[in-house]
Amino acid sequence: MKFAAATIKDIAKALGLSTSTVSRALRDSHEISTETKQLVLEYATRINYHPNPIALSLKEKRSRSIGVIVAEIANSFFSQAINGIESVANDKGYNVIISQSHESYDKEVMTLQYLASRSIDGLLISVSTATKDLQHLKALHDRGFPIVFFDRIVEEINTHKVAVDNFRGAYDATMHLMRQGYQDIATITNSENLSITKERVAGYMEALSQKHIKPRKSLIKYCFHGGMLLSEIEDAINQLLKVKPRPDAIFTGSDKLTTGCMRVLKSKGLRIPEDIAVVGFSNSDIIELLDPPITVVRQPAFEMGQVATELLLQLIESKRPVHDFERKILATTLIVQQDNARVKA
Amino acid sequence: MKFAAATIKDIAKALGLSTSTVSRALRDSHEISTETKQLVLEYATRINYHPNPIALSLKEKRSRSIGVIVAEIANSFFSQAINGIESVANDKGYNVIISQSHESYDKEVMTLQYLASRSIDGLLISVSTATKDLQHLKALHDRGFPIVFFDRIVEEINTHKVAVDNFRGAYDATMHLMRQGYQDIATITNSENLSITKERVAGYMEALSQKHIKPRKSLIKYCFHGGMLLSEIEDAINQLLKVKPRPDAIFTGSDKLTTGCMRVLKSKGLRIPEDIAVVGFSNSDIIELLDPPITVVRQPAFEMGQVATELLLQLIESKRPVHDFERKILATTLIVQQDNARVKA
């Protein structure tokens, strides 16, 4: 059932004015007499007039809405980032349309096409773990469509990018493990093609190297679906447990992988950290309630969302094509949990 | 920076046709010759033509987008519900615009006003814990605007409603506690004005009564902000701990309150469940990883989202005013955790 909202025309007719006069009165134009303005304004509020944003969009060729594509809303990191995005967007009068790729390349492409055809003014995206081919994004970008990458950024496309210092985050986590006495540290991480994966693995390896431990390929496990399938993590862990010497700790490269790992280890009856320690990226807000409350690398998700949105709106509202793109790198925080800080026997 | 998309006019000009012919050809009208159709279609795909949805909206007086207002996306229950909402909405070609009230009445009103003025075709809402006055919703509803309530529904407004059997969920949880041997069971729950609060408290009291335990007012604690402020939960627990005899278990009425309670109890050095047991509503997907892995009442959030969206789209697409409204009640599941099933000494 539709319901007809009041229009400028209604006001004009009721007051015996022209639509343009009404329009101008509503926008408080200086070329309208005070009395007319008052008359119009009064009547407008009385009939609860609100300008039709669709008509405005058609005229202005902009919808004042931006699209966001993330892997999953039901993921602390992304939902916190979205909070940041919304806070800035709403402040500036923009709508946010959120879509999820569920870590599927096909879904990402479809959802992108859909969003693009729904006339959003710009896009914030953190690509799916399964995304290797970037044609869908390149095509849009080449047409001059404003895009900002955050978190899982893409080097091949030249635009604003916001991420954390993943290298450092991974380095800190691995160092922390080594300081606890762990030596055979494995890593379970996202698919190899992701920017964040490369950086995190590099940080992990650098930490090992500094302690003169040679990184072993058999201890690095990539999850193409980012842990969307628990079986993926199970497989990785099964393989790790067969390696000699058996790893005594795991550095996990994402929220989903961190909790997924814990789940799998527990189901196998392995104790954390006695049998095998876990430290990884996570933005879960109940990490201290976990058994055990593991040490995690936290990302400033909210802030990332804010920064990315500011950059996007800047792009959208720029009068001329932008060629100078920024790359913002935020810092991670290592949240050390007491219970995990026991030194290994 | 704007970027101009191809329009029907462009096609018409390039092909020496009129815009109406092109429009008809694109919509595969029977009154267009096969050759012309082919010509148009071919050219359209070549230049990557996509109809401008804004122009369509203006014409059709509908935007094919629906609004959703929830307390917080960063809440398992809501993010799961949103997944359900999106799955149905996208299937039917609708966009979903998500907003958060953060459990603030003012924010809810503002966000609602904003959404309504942004020409959404309908609204799905789970009101904030702070919402008592319903004028903002009534006004919209009276103007014939399609609204569907889910989870935290509102009796005063006559429209479709989707919720779970909160009474039963609370009853089951409380019964479970009593079967474990707990007798002095307190409850910490959302603000008193919410539908779900009343139902959950009623279920809790009914369970007590059946075991001939008289509900005590001093054991029922309402949190006006739904636990958004941890201090609220702290206060509630402090008061509960002073009651004689001291409660030996707490039934928590929401996701946030459940984890919030655990957090507070732990910080006080109280062991769960030895010192005080906790059972409550939660849709967290890592509940088994908690210390201890408490028994919870789970809601079919995804399904709720789906059902609510189907009802809303039905409302939106109905040709005539709807007067016959549905009230769907889904079942909750009690997820019993082994570690919590130890009988109290």
Add this chain to the structure above:
DNA sequence: CTGAAAGCGCTAACAA
């Protein structure tokens, strides 16, 4: 089978 014209709600250049 195709085209011209009107109209959705709004703004803005141009007239008066």
Add this chain to the structure above:
DNA sequence: TTGTTAGCGCTTTCAG
């Protein structure tokens, strides 16, 4: 100070 008109992209009578 106010009104007339055209146009944003699209569909849809109404005429050929």
